[in-house]
Amino acid sequence: MTKRLSLPVLPSTPCGHDARSPSLAETNDQPREKCGVIGIWNDPGAVRKVYLGMYAQQHRGQEAAGIAVCDGKDIASKLGEGLVVEVFDELSIQRLEKHYDKATDGRGVIGHNRYSTSGGSAAMNAQPLVETTFDGPVALAHNGNLVNGLAWRHVLSEAGRLFHTTSDTEIMVHLLASPEQRDTPDPVAATLRNLLGAFSVVILFPDRIEAARDPWGWRPLVLGELPSGKPMVASETVALDVAGARFIREIEPGEIVTLNNEGVHSRRFAAPSTQLAQCVFEHVYFANPASTVFGQNVQISRERMGAKLALEAAVEADYVMPMPDSGRSAANGYANASGIPYREGIVPNRYVGRTFIKPTQEQRSAAVRLKLNVISDIVRDKRLIIVDDSIVRGTTTREKMNQLREAGAKEIHLRISCPPIKHPCFFGVDFADRDQLIAHNRTVEDIRAFLNVDSLHFLSLDGMLSVMNHEPAHYCTACFSGNYRVDIDHPVACEVATKAQLNMFNALNA
Secondary structure (H helix, E strand, O other): OOOOOOOOOOOOOOOOOOOOOOOHHHHHHOOOOOEEEEOOOOOOHHHHHHHHHHHHHHOOOOOEEEEEOOOOOEEEEEEEEHHHHHHOHHHHHHHHHHOOOOOOOOOOOEEEEEOOOOOHHHHHOOOOOEEEEEEEEEEEEEEEEEHHHHHHHHHHHOOOOOEEEEEEEOHHHHHHHHHHOOOOOHHHHHHHHHEEEEEEEEEOOEEEEEEEEEEOOOOEEEEEEEEOEEEEOOOOOOHHHHHHOOOEOOOOOEEEEEEEEOOOEEEEOOOOOOOOOOOOHHHHHHHHOEEEEOEHHHHHHHHHHHHHHHHOOOOOOOOOOOOOOOOHHHHHHHHHHHHHOOOOOOOEEOOOOOOOOOOOOHHHHHHHHHHEOOOOHHOOOOOOEEOOOOOOHHHHHHHHHHHHOOOOOEEEEEEEEOOOOOOOOOOEEEEOOOHOOOOOOOOOHHHHHHHOOEEEEEOHHHHHHHHHOOOHHHEEOOHHHHOOOOOOOOOOHHOOOOHHHHHHHHHOOO
Protein backbone atom coordinates (compact mmCIF):
# COMPACT_ATOMS: atom_id res chain seq x y z
CA MET A 1 0.00 0.00 0.00
CA THR A 2 1.36 3.40 -1.00
CA LYS A 3 2.19 5.67 1.89
CA ARG A 4 0.79 9.15 1.66
CA LEU A 5 3.21 12.06 1.76
CA SER A 6 2.73 14.01 4.96
CA LEU A 7 4.00 17.57 5.19
CA PRO A 8 4.89 18.94 8.65
CA VAL A 9 3.24 22.12 9.90
CA LEU A 10 5.93 24.81 9.83
CA PRO A 11 5.91 28.59 9.89
CA SER A 12 5.82 30.41 6.59
CA THR A 13 8.55 32.58 5.06
CA PRO A 14 8.00 34.99 2.15
CA CYS A 15 9.10 34.48 -1.46
CA GLY A 16 12.74 35.26 -1.77
CA HIS A 17 12.90 36.33 1.87
CA ASP A 18 15.91 35.28 3.85
CA ALA A 19 14.66 34.16 7.25
CA ARG A 20 17.91 35.42 8.73
CA SER A 21 17.57 38.98 7.47
CA PRO A 22 16.23 41.83 9.57
CA SER A 23 12.55 42.56 9.33
CA LEU A 24 11.14 45.45 7.37
CA ALA A 25 10.53 47.32 10.60
CA GLU A 26 14.24 47.45 11.37
CA THR A 27 15.21 49.13 8.11
CA ASN A 28 12.30 50.83 6.40
CA ASP A 29 8.75 52.07 6.94
CA GLN A 30 7.51 51.33 3.45
CA PRO A 31 5.88 48.08 2.38
CA ARG A 32 7.79 46.17 -0.26
CA GLU A 33 6.58 44.02 -3.11
CA LYS A 34 8.06 40.61 -3.58
CA CYS A 35 8.93 40.53 -7.29
CA GLY A 36 8.13 41.24 -10.90
CA VAL A 37 8.26 38.68 -13.73
CA ILE A 38 8.36 38.96 -17.51
CA GLY A 39 8.76 36.66 -20.52
CA ILE A 40 8.89 36.88 -24.34
CA TRP A 41 8.89 34.04 -26.85
CA ASN A 42 10.71 34.15 -30.20
CA ASP A 43 10.69 37.91 -30.82
CA PRO A 44 13.80 39.21 -32.66
CA GLY A 45 14.49 41.91 -30.04
CA ALA A 46 13.35 39.95 -27.02
CA VAL A 47 16.41 40.46 -24.81
CA ARG A 48 16.26 44.26 -24.88
CA LYS A 49 12.48 44.26 -24.57
CA VAL A 50 12.69 42.11 -21.46
CA TYR A 51 15.34 44.48 -20.10
CA LEU A 52 13.06 47.48 -20.74
CA GLY A 53 10.11 45.66 -19.21
CA MET A 54 12.13 44.94 -16.09
CA TYR A 55 13.04 48.62 -15.95
CA ALA A 56 9.32 49.44 -16.06
CA GLN A 57 8.69 46.97 -13.22
CA GLN A 58 11.59 48.20 -11.08
CA HIS A 59 9.14 49.27 -8.37
CA ARG A 60 8.27 45.60 -7.79
CA GLY A 61 11.79 44.70 -6.70
CA GLN A 62 14.96 46.73 -6.27
CA GLU A 63 17.46 44.41 -4.63
CA ALA A 64 18.33 42.01 -7.44
CA ALA A 65 17.59 41.38 -11.10
CA GLY A 66 18.14 38.60 -13.60
CA ILE A 67 17.54 37.54 -17.18
CA ALA A 68 17.59 33.97 -18.55
CA VAL A 69 17.88 33.33 -22.30
CA CYS A 70 17.34 30.10 -24.23
CA ASP A 71 18.54 29.49 -27.79
CA GLY A 72 16.25 26.50 -28.22
CA LYS A 73 18.74 24.20 -26.53
CA ASP A 74 20.79 25.75 -23.72
CA ILE A 75 19.98 28.44 -21.16
CA ALA A 76 22.34 31.31 -20.38
CA SER A 77 21.64 33.74 -17.58
CA LYS A 78 22.89 36.92 -15.98
CA LEU A 79 21.91 37.63 -12.35
CA GLY A 80 23.08 40.28 -9.96
CA GLU A 81 22.45 42.37 -6.90
CA GLY A 82 21.06 45.86 -7.43
CA LEU A 83 18.77 47.77 -9.75
CA VAL A 84 18.27 46.68 -13.35
CA VAL A 85 20.59 49.42 -14.59
CA GLU A 86 23.26 48.32 -12.10
CA VAL A 87 23.11 44.63 -12.99
CA PHE A 88 23.07 44.98 -16.79
CA ASP A 89 25.40 47.04 -18.91
CA GLU A 90 25.62 47.10 -22.69
CA LEU A 91 28.20 44.30 -22.79
CA SER A 92 26.08 41.93 -20.69
CA ILE A 93 23.03 42.61 -22.86
CA GLN A 94 25.05 41.92 -25.99
CA ARG A 95 26.29 38.61 -24.56
CA LEU A 96 22.74 37.54 -23.82
CA GLU A 97 21.69 38.60 -27.33
CA LYS A 98 24.54 36.59 -28.83
CA HIS A 99 23.30 33.45 -27.06
CA TYR A 100 19.70 34.19 -28.06
CA ASP A 101 20.65 34.77 -31.69
CA LYS A 102 22.24 31.31 -32.02
CA ALA A 103 18.76 30.26 -33.10
CA THR A 104 16.33 32.11 -35.33
CA ASP A 105 13.31 30.15 -34.18
CA GLY A 106 12.17 28.51 -30.94
CA ARG A 107 13.88 30.75 -28.39
CA GLY A 108 12.78 32.60 -25.30
CA VAL A 109 13.73 35.14 -22.63
CA ILE A 110 12.43 35.62 -19.09
CA GLY A 111 13.35 38.21 -16.47
CA HIS A 112 12.87 38.90 -12.77
CA ASN A 113 13.02 41.86 -10.38
CA ARG A 114 13.55 40.85 -6.76
CA TYR A 115 12.32 42.71 -3.70
CA SER A 116 14.61 44.35 -1.16
CA THR A 117 16.19 42.40 1.68
CA SER A 118 19.59 42.61 3.30
CA GLY A 119 23.19 41.49 2.98
CA GLY A 120 24.48 38.72 0.77
CA SER A 121 21.15 36.98 0.58
CA ALA A 122 20.10 39.29 -2.27
CA ALA A 123 22.64 37.83 -4.70
CA MET A 124 22.06 34.30 -3.45
CA ASN A 125 18.31 34.52 -4.02
CA ALA A 126 18.41 36.34 -7.36
CA GLN A 127 16.22 34.85 -10.08
CA PRO A 128 15.49 33.32 -12.55
CA LEU A 129 16.69 30.06 -11.02
CA VAL A 130 18.20 27.70 -13.59
CA GLU A 131 18.14 23.91 -13.19
CA THR A 132 18.64 20.81 -15.31
CA THR A 133 15.65 18.47 -15.45
CA PHE A 134 14.73 15.27 -17.25
CA ASP A 135 13.09 17.58 -19.82
CA GLY A 136 16.28 19.59 -20.33
CA PRO A 137 17.30 22.92 -18.80
CA VAL A 138 14.67 25.09 -17.17
CA ALA A 139 14.65 28.63 -15.73
CA LEU A 140 11.96 29.81 -13.33
CA ALA A 141 10.92 33.23 -11.99
CA HIS A 142 8.28 33.71 -9.30
CA ASN A 143 6.25 36.53 -7.77
CA GLY A 144 4.42 35.63 -4.56
CA ASN A 145 4.83 33.47 -1.49
CA LEU A 146 4.18 29.81 -0.74
CA VAL A 147 2.70 29.30 2.70
CA ASN A 148 3.63 25.62 2.54
CA GLY A 149 7.14 26.41 1.34
CA LEU A 150 9.06 25.48 4.49
CA ALA A 151 7.12 22.25 4.80
CA TRP A 152 8.11 21.25 1.26
CA ARG A 153 11.68 22.31 1.96
CA HIS A 154 11.75 19.95 4.96
CA VAL A 155 10.38 17.01 2.96
CA LEU A 156 12.69 17.59 0.01
CA SER A 157 15.74 18.05 2.25
CA GLU A 158 14.94 14.81 4.04
CA ALA A 159 14.84 13.18 0.61
CA GLY A 160 18.37 14.38 -0.11
CA ARG A 161 17.66 17.42 -2.24
CA LEU A 162 20.20 20.21 -1.80
CA PHE A 163 19.08 23.83 -1.49
CA HIS A 164 21.33 26.69 -2.52
CA THR A 165 19.01 29.58 -1.65
CA THR A 166 16.60 30.56 1.10
CA SER A 167 13.86 31.28 -1.43
CA ASP A 168 10.71 29.19 -1.70
CA THR A 169 11.06 29.58 -5.48
CA GLU A 170 13.71 26.87 -5.35
CA ILE A 171 11.06 24.48 -4.05
CA MET A 172 9.17 24.88 -7.32
CA VAL A 173 12.33 24.06 -9.25
CA HIS A 174 12.98 20.93 -7.16
CA LEU A 175 9.40 19.71 -7.56
CA LEU A 176 9.49 20.37 -11.30
CA ALA A 177 12.85 18.60 -11.68
CA SER A 178 11.88 15.61 -9.55
CA PRO A 179 12.55 12.22 -11.21
CA GLU A 180 9.02 11.24 -10.19
CA GLN A 181 7.81 13.74 -12.77
CA ARG A 182 9.28 11.80 -15.69
CA ASP A 183 6.13 9.79 -16.34
CA THR A 184 3.73 12.59 -15.43
CA PRO A 185 1.66 13.77 -18.43
CA ASP A 186 1.84 17.42 -17.37
CA PRO A 187 4.73 18.07 -14.92
CA VAL A 188 4.07 21.81 -14.72
CA ALA A 189 0.43 21.35 -13.76
CA ALA A 190 1.33 18.58 -11.31
CA THR A 191 3.91 20.83 -9.64
CA LEU A 192 1.56 23.80 -9.36
CA ARG A 193 -1.18 21.69 -7.80
CA ASN A 194 1.13 20.99 -4.88
CA LEU A 195 1.67 24.66 -4.07
CA LEU A 196 -0.39 26.55 -1.52
CA GLY A 197 -0.28 30.32 -1.53
CA ALA A 198 0.36 33.14 -3.97
CA PHE A 199 2.30 32.64 -7.18
CA SER A 200 2.52 34.23 -10.58
CA VAL A 201 5.28 32.32 -12.30
CA VAL A 202 7.07 32.18 -15.67
CA ILE A 203 9.07 29.09 -16.63
CA LEU A 204 11.48 28.94 -19.57
CA PHE A 205 11.98 25.60 -21.35
CA PRO A 206 14.00 24.99 -24.54
CA ASP A 207 10.80 24.80 -26.59
CA ARG A 208 8.38 27.10 -24.74
CA ILE A 209 7.53 29.48 -21.92
CA GLU A 210 4.88 28.50 -19.40
CA ALA A 211 3.16 31.27 -17.41
CA ALA A 212 0.76 30.50 -14.58
CA ARG A 213 -1.23 32.16 -11.82
CA ASP A 214 -2.44 30.63 -8.56
CA PRO A 215 -6.15 29.71 -8.24
CA TRP A 216 -6.82 32.68 -5.92
CA GLY A 217 -5.30 35.24 -8.31
CA TRP A 218 -3.29 36.98 -5.59
CA ARG A 219 -0.67 38.56 -7.85
CA PRO A 220 -1.20 40.07 -11.32
CA LEU A 221 -0.01 38.45 -14.54
CA VAL A 222 -0.92 39.66 -18.02
CA LEU A 223 -0.61 38.49 -21.61
CA GLY A 224 0.31 40.74 -24.53
CA GLU A 225 1.27 40.64 -28.21
CA LEU A 226 4.31 42.40 -29.66
CA PRO A 227 4.28 44.16 -33.06
CA SER A 228 6.02 41.08 -34.48
CA GLY A 229 2.99 39.03 -33.48
CA LYS A 230 5.02 37.20 -30.81
CA PRO A 231 3.60 36.73 -27.30
CA MET A 232 4.72 38.38 -24.08
CA VAL A 233 3.76 37.98 -20.41
CA ALA A 234 4.49 40.31 -17.50
CA SER A 235 3.41 41.18 -13.99
CA GLU A 236 2.05 44.56 -15.08
CA THR A 237 0.71 46.15 -18.25
CA VAL A 238 3.27 48.96 -17.95
CA ALA A 239 5.92 46.41 -19.00
CA LEU A 240 3.89 45.61 -22.10
CA ASP A 241 3.66 49.31 -22.89
CA VAL A 242 7.40 49.98 -22.84
CA ALA A 243 8.05 46.92 -25.03
CA GLY A 244 5.47 48.11 -27.54
CA ALA A 245 3.15 45.16 -26.87
CA ARG A 246 -0.64 45.22 -27.08
CA PHE A 247 -2.49 44.09 -23.96
CA ILE A 248 -4.59 41.01 -24.69
CA ARG A 249 -5.91 39.85 -21.31
CA GLU A 250 -5.06 38.81 -17.79
CA ILE A 251 -3.90 35.28 -17.23
CA GLU A 252 -6.73 33.78 -15.23
CA PRO A 253 -6.44 32.29 -11.75
CA GLY A 254 -5.65 28.58 -12.04
CA GLU A 255 -4.56 28.93 -15.68
CA ILE A 256 -1.35 27.94 -17.45
CA VAL A 257 -0.57 29.78 -20.69
CA THR A 258 2.01 28.25 -23.03
CA LEU A 259 3.98 30.44 -25.44
CA ASN A 260 5.67 28.49 -28.21
CA ASN A 261 6.25 28.41 -31.97
CA GLU A 262 2.64 27.48 -32.57
CA GLY A 263 1.34 30.51 -30.70
CA VAL A 264 -0.46 30.83 -27.37
CA HIS A 265 -2.24 27.93 -25.72
CA SER A 266 -4.25 27.75 -22.51
CA ARG A 267 -5.04 24.98 -20.06
CA ARG A 268 -6.01 24.75 -16.41
CA PHE A 269 -4.17 23.15 -13.52
CA ALA A 270 -6.97 24.12 -11.12
CA ALA A 271 -10.37 25.74 -11.12
CA PRO A 272 -10.35 29.37 -9.98
CA SER A 273 -11.37 29.87 -6.38
CA THR A 274 -15.04 30.71 -5.89
CA GLN A 275 -13.77 33.72 -3.96
CA LEU A 276 -10.67 35.23 -5.52
CA ALA A 277 -7.98 36.86 -3.36
CA GLN A 278 -6.72 39.65 -5.61
CA CYS A 279 -4.37 41.78 -3.51
CA VAL A 280 -6.04 45.15 -3.02
CA PHE A 281 -2.69 46.56 -1.88
CA GLU A 282 -1.55 46.40 -5.49
CA HIS A 283 -3.92 49.33 -6.01
CA VAL A 284 -3.13 51.05 -2.73
CA TYR A 285 0.64 51.13 -3.15
CA PHE A 286 2.55 48.58 -5.20
CA ALA A 287 1.54 48.75 -8.83
CA ASN A 288 2.65 51.45 -11.25
CA PRO A 289 -0.09 54.11 -11.62
CA ALA A 290 0.01 53.59 -15.39
CA SER A 291 -0.79 49.88 -15.07
CA THR A 292 -4.13 48.19 -15.33
CA VAL A 293 -4.29 45.62 -12.53
CA PHE A 294 -7.21 43.22 -12.04
CA GLY A 295 -9.03 45.05 -14.83
CA GLN A 296 -8.76 48.52 -13.27
CA ASN A 297 -6.35 51.40 -13.86
CA VAL A 298 -4.27 52.00 -10.74
CA GLN A 299 -4.11 55.80 -11.01
CA ILE A 300 -7.89 56.02 -11.22
CA SER A 301 -8.45 53.66 -8.29
CA ARG A 302 -6.04 55.69 -6.11
CA GLU A 303 -7.77 58.93 -7.02
CA ARG A 304 -11.08 57.32 -6.09
CA MET A 305 -9.65 56.23 -2.75
CA GLY A 306 -8.58 59.82 -2.09
CA ALA A 307 -12.00 61.15 -3.04
CA LYS A 308 -13.71 58.63 -0.78
CA LEU A 309 -11.36 59.62 2.04
CA ALA A 310 -12.38 63.27 1.58
CA LEU A 311 -16.02 62.27 2.08
CA GLU A 312 -15.25 60.15 5.14
CA ALA A 313 -12.81 62.56 6.81
CA ALA A 314 -13.54 66.15 5.89
CA VAL A 315 -11.63 68.90 7.67
CA GLU A 316 -10.99 72.59 7.04
CA ALA A 317 -7.52 73.34 5.72
CA ASP A 318 -5.52 75.62 3.44
CA TYR A 319 -3.85 72.91 1.34
CA VAL A 320 -4.10 69.25 0.46
CA MET A 321 -0.49 68.08 0.28
CA PRO A 322 0.80 64.66 -0.83
CA MET A 323 3.53 62.68 0.86
CA PRO A 324 5.76 61.97 -2.15
CA ASP A 325 5.77 60.02 -4.15
CA SER A 326 3.12 57.41 -3.42
CA GLY A 327 0.55 59.79 -1.90
CA ARG A 328 0.11 61.97 -5.00
CA SER A 329 -2.73 60.12 -6.70
CA ALA A 330 -4.87 59.91 -3.57
CA ALA A 331 -4.07 63.54 -2.68
CA ASN A 332 -5.33 64.64 -6.09
CA GLY A 333 -8.54 62.72 -5.51
CA TYR A 334 -8.93 64.22 -2.04
CA ALA A 335 -8.34 67.78 -3.31
CA ASN A 336 -10.80 67.43 -6.20
CA ALA A 337 -13.51 65.98 -3.95
CA SER A 338 -13.00 68.49 -1.13
CA GLY A 339 -12.42 71.63 -3.19
CA ILE A 340 -9.34 72.42 -1.11
CA PRO A 341 -6.31 73.49 -3.20
CA TYR A 342 -3.69 70.86 -3.98
CA ARG A 343 -0.17 72.04 -3.21
CA GLU A 344 3.23 70.34 -3.22
CA GLY A 345 5.33 71.32 -0.23
CA ILE A 346 7.46 68.24 0.41
CA VAL A 347 10.15 67.59 -2.16
CA PRO A 348 11.93 64.24 -2.51
CA ASN A 349 15.70 64.16 -2.95
CA ARG A 350 16.13 61.74 -5.83
CA TYR A 351 19.87 61.43 -5.32
CA VAL A 352 19.71 59.70 -1.95
CA GLY A 353 20.80 56.10 -2.51
CA ARG A 354 18.25 53.36 -2.02
CA THR A 355 20.86 51.40 0.01
CA PHE A 356 21.32 54.03 2.70
CA ILE A 357 22.02 51.97 5.82
CA LYS A 358 20.08 52.94 8.92
CA PRO A 359 21.10 50.75 11.87
CA THR A 360 20.19 53.32 14.54
CA GLN A 361 17.20 55.57 15.12
CA GLU A 362 19.40 58.65 14.70
CA GLN A 363 20.55 57.43 11.30
CA ARG A 364 17.00 56.54 10.30
CA SER A 365 15.92 60.09 11.17
CA ALA A 366 18.79 61.52 9.17
CA ALA A 367 17.82 59.35 6.21
CA VAL A 368 14.27 60.71 6.23
CA ARG A 369 15.53 64.28 6.32
CA LEU A 370 17.87 63.57 3.42
CA LYS A 371 15.14 61.96 1.35
CA LEU A 372 12.40 64.55 1.95
CA ASN A 373 12.80 68.32 2.14
CA VAL A 374 9.99 70.54 3.42
CA ILE A 375 9.48 73.95 1.78
CA SER A 376 9.04 76.25 4.77
CA ASP A 377 7.73 79.18 2.73
CA ILE A 378 4.79 77.04 1.60
CA VAL A 379 3.84 75.25 4.83
CA ARG A 380 4.51 78.00 7.39
CA ASP A 381 1.33 79.08 9.24
CA LYS A 382 -0.80 76.80 7.05
CA ARG A 383 -3.38 74.18 7.94
CA LEU A 384 -2.31 71.10 6.02
CA ILE A 385 -4.05 67.91 4.99
CA ILE A 386 -1.23 65.45 4.38
CA VAL A 387 -2.25 62.44 2.28
CA ASP A 388 -0.23 59.23 2.24
CA ASP A 389 -1.07 55.77 0.98
CA SER A 390 -0.26 53.74 4.11
CA ILE A 391 1.57 53.56 7.43
CA VAL A 392 3.50 50.44 8.42
CA ARG A 393 5.73 51.00 11.44
CA GLY A 394 5.14 54.71 11.89
CA THR A 395 8.58 55.95 12.92
CA THR A 396 9.38 57.34 9.47
CA THR A 397 5.96 58.97 9.25
CA ARG A 398 6.49 60.61 12.63
CA GLU A 399 9.82 62.02 11.45
CA LYS A 400 8.10 63.50 8.41
CA MET A 401 5.42 65.09 10.58
CA ASN A 402 8.07 66.56 12.87
CA GLN A 403 9.75 68.15 9.86
CA LEU A 404 6.48 69.85 8.98
CA ARG A 405 6.12 71.11 12.55
CA GLU A 406 9.64 72.50 12.51
CA ALA A 407 8.90 74.25 9.21
CA GLY A 408 6.04 76.12 10.87
CA ALA A 409 2.90 74.20 9.87
CA LYS A 410 -0.04 75.52 11.89
CA GLU A 411 -2.11 72.31 11.79
CA ILE A 412 -1.38 68.84 10.40
CA HIS A 413 -4.29 66.57 9.49
CA LEU A 414 -2.98 63.22 8.30
CA ARG A 415 -5.17 61.21 5.95
CA ILE A 416 -4.28 57.64 4.90
CA SER A 417 -5.91 56.22 1.77
CA CYS A 418 -6.24 52.67 3.11
CA PRO A 419 -7.36 51.10 6.40
CA PRO A 420 -4.90 50.53 9.27
CA ILE A 421 -2.46 47.70 8.55
CA LYS A 422 -2.91 45.40 11.54
CA HIS A 423 -1.80 42.00 10.29
CA PRO A 424 1.25 40.60 8.44
CA CYS A 425 1.02 39.36 4.87
CA PHE A 426 1.96 35.80 3.92
CA PHE A 427 1.20 36.15 0.22
CA GLY A 428 3.91 38.29 -1.30
CA VAL A 429 4.18 41.54 0.67
CA ASP A 430 7.02 42.22 3.08
CA PHE A 431 5.03 43.67 5.98
CA ALA A 432 6.62 43.77 9.39
CA ASP A 433 5.92 41.26 12.12
CA ARG A 434 2.53 41.74 13.74
CA ASP A 435 3.92 43.37 16.89
CA GLN A 436 5.93 45.86 14.82
CA LEU A 437 2.90 47.14 12.89
CA ILE A 438 1.88 50.44 14.43
CA ALA A 439 -1.85 49.70 14.06
CA HIS A 440 -1.69 46.30 15.72
CA ASN A 441 -3.35 46.55 19.15
CA ARG A 442 -3.34 50.36 19.00
CA THR A 443 -6.26 52.76 18.58
CA VAL A 444 -6.31 55.51 15.98
CA GLU A 445 -5.97 58.00 18.85
CA ASP A 446 -2.86 56.19 20.09
CA ILE A 447 -1.35 56.41 16.62
CA ARG A 448 -2.31 60.08 16.25
CA ALA A 449 -0.54 60.94 19.48
CA PHE A 450 2.55 58.97 18.47
CA LEU A 451 2.72 60.73 15.10
CA ASN A 452 2.22 64.18 16.64
CA VAL A 453 -0.56 65.29 14.30
CA ASP A 454 -3.75 67.24 15.00
CA SER A 455 -6.02 64.63 13.48
CA LEU A 456 -5.66 61.23 11.81
CA HIS A 457 -8.09 59.30 9.68
CA PHE A 458 -7.72 56.07 7.72
CA LEU A 459 -9.96 55.17 4.79
CA SER A 460 -12.47 52.57 5.92
CA LEU A 461 -12.33 49.03 4.56
CA ASP A 462 -15.79 49.39 3.05
CA GLY A 463 -14.83 52.73 1.56
CA MET A 464 -11.71 51.30 -0.04
CA LEU A 465 -13.53 48.30 -1.49
CA SER A 466 -16.37 50.49 -2.77
CA VAL A 467 -14.08 52.12 -5.36
CA MET A 468 -12.86 48.79 -6.75
CA ASN A 469 -14.39 47.24 -9.87
CA HIS A 470 -14.89 43.69 -8.60
CA GLU A 471 -17.11 42.44 -5.81
CA PRO A 472 -15.48 42.99 -2.39
CA ALA A 473 -15.34 39.23 -1.76
CA HIS A 474 -12.82 38.87 -4.61
CA TYR A 475 -10.07 40.92 -2.94
CA CYS A 476 -7.61 39.86 -0.27
CA THR A 477 -7.77 42.32 2.64
CA ALA A 478 -6.01 40.14 5.22
CA CYS A 479 -3.46 42.82 6.18
CA PHE A 480 -6.36 45.04 7.23
CA SER A 481 -8.96 42.55 8.44
CA GLY A 482 -6.97 39.47 9.49
CA ASN A 483 -9.25 37.40 7.24
CA TYR A 484 -6.82 35.01 5.51
CA ARG A 485 -8.07 32.93 2.59
CA VAL A 486 -5.98 29.92 3.60
CA ASP A 487 -5.09 28.70 7.07
CA ILE A 488 -1.75 30.37 7.66
CA ASP A 489 -1.45 28.87 11.13
CA HIS A 490 -1.54 25.41 9.58
CA PRO A 491 -0.11 26.19 6.16
CA VAL A 492 -0.02 22.61 5.12
CA ALA A 493 -3.69 22.36 5.03
CA CYS A 494 -2.33 21.24 1.70
CA GLU A 495 -5.19 18.91 1.68
CA VAL A 496 -5.72 21.41 -1.11
CA ALA A 497 -3.24 19.11 -2.80
CA THR A 498 -5.06 15.81 -2.96
CA LYS A 499 -3.67 12.35 -2.44
CA ALA A 500 -3.68 11.73 -6.16
CA GLN A 501 -1.66 14.86 -6.81
CA LEU A 502 0.88 13.91 -4.14
CA ASN A 503 1.30 10.27 -5.13
CA MET A 504 4.19 10.97 -7.46
CA PHE A 505 6.18 12.29 -4.51
CA ASN A 506 5.50 9.32 -2.24
CA ALA A 507 8.99 7.99 -2.83
CA LEU A 508 10.39 11.11 -1.16
CA ASN A 509 8.79 10.08 2.14
CA ALA A 510 9.42 6.36 1.89
